Amino acid sequence: MSVTRTCRRRFWLCAITLGLAIVILAWTCGGAALAAAGAWLDIGQAPAQTDFVLVLPGGPDTRPYVAAALVKAGFAREAILLKCRPSADDLVSGFPQGHEVEEKVLLARNVPAEKIHIVDSNTVSTFSDAESLQVFLADHQDATTTIVTNDFHTRRARFSFRRVFGRDARRLYFVSAPTDRYSATNWWRHKRGLKAYGSEFLKLTYYFLRYSSGWMWASGVSLVVISGMILYRSHRQRPTAQAA
């Protein structure tokens, strides 16, 4: 039997074994891996005493409830809401804008109207939310803020706010709002969970590529180059080993 055929057989044997191992591993530990990936997104902290609580736009049936609870429990003095840039359809659909819904929730949960600030922003993304808060806090030097968002969104939110605030990000705290029907432990079993977590991983990748600092890019490129060199070297060394 020629060397070529033997090698090809070995290759297919290895490939099939590896494929089977991956399938078995995914079957048995897949849930644990996905749960770990989901939990990785949540960097939420325990509530701390702050001056403001910011409700990040989105999740109007969870986030403002957490913010209201924080104000009522004395963890924050006032709540901040951001105005988002509405889409063309939002303007004519008749449905209240996001900040209007959030305000209704806060009022319904007995947060006094004078404790609610609506920032006249025009946000379109988590990054522009951070920029809007920075503008608002320019008039409130040394004020601390709790940022409330859904658990799966906290990592991207922290990344964005750190990029915008730099060293001032020490004044920010992140509190996770839970989600209904699914969580980090079972998101892949629910359609809404798949959409929420799936698109979050997509957005997080985009944010890392789009907003990462120079040193993060440099380390990423170095990692790719070093991996490429290692692969290339091992590839080049293979004929010598076989010849020996």
Next chain:
Amino acid sequence: MAVDSPPSPGPIAHHPRRRRQFWIVVVLLAGLASLILRYSSSLVIVDERLPAQVDAILLYDGDQRHAIAADWLASGRCNAILLPRRLPDRNQTLGILEPFDVYSRQTLIQLGVPENAIETLDNHDQFGEWKYVRLLRTWLEQHPEATAVVFCDRFHSRETRYAIRHVLPANQRHRVQVYALPSRSYDEQRWWRSRRGAVDYFNALIGLMYASCVGEDPDQPLTWNVDDFEWRLGDP
């Protein structure tokens, strides 16, 4: 003798050719990426021939759905607009917000649609993600000769058609068409160039795959108790 025989080419001899093939595939994929992405939108979109005259529009989703429905009604292309009541979220359950169809009704009336041409479909026995199709089934049973067009978001049109095929009996399916309304926020032919387009496409693909592999998303109760959360926060 083995020494004189020509050396076996071995696996290494194939590498340059394989490498060339690999790079050809990479270059081809890169060159055709735009084309592949453009045609990938057809995975989630269905374009159906719309009838010149229809009895009712089921207003479910999609950009400019209210304005287009009002136009159809004004021009006599349809006779009624059906608003399916969606499953309530927490804000609606607690009475903080009205159901979605109430806002839709107000918008339609502002666009000049007479109130008697709008019908809200609701039934407390119907649950699940495809409740709107079940409500339409009931309406079709009550109107045996009637036809309908479902207005939906363009990227969710194939999923909508999938739901119709699974919920409606065979004798009703041909009476319902899907109108896939395009979004003005991005060009569907270049959806990957816009953040919103990419997220919409991704969600539509997940939705379609979930429907194909698992079926309908069940209607599950709200799991988070707000009062309990407040109580625990206030009383550590």
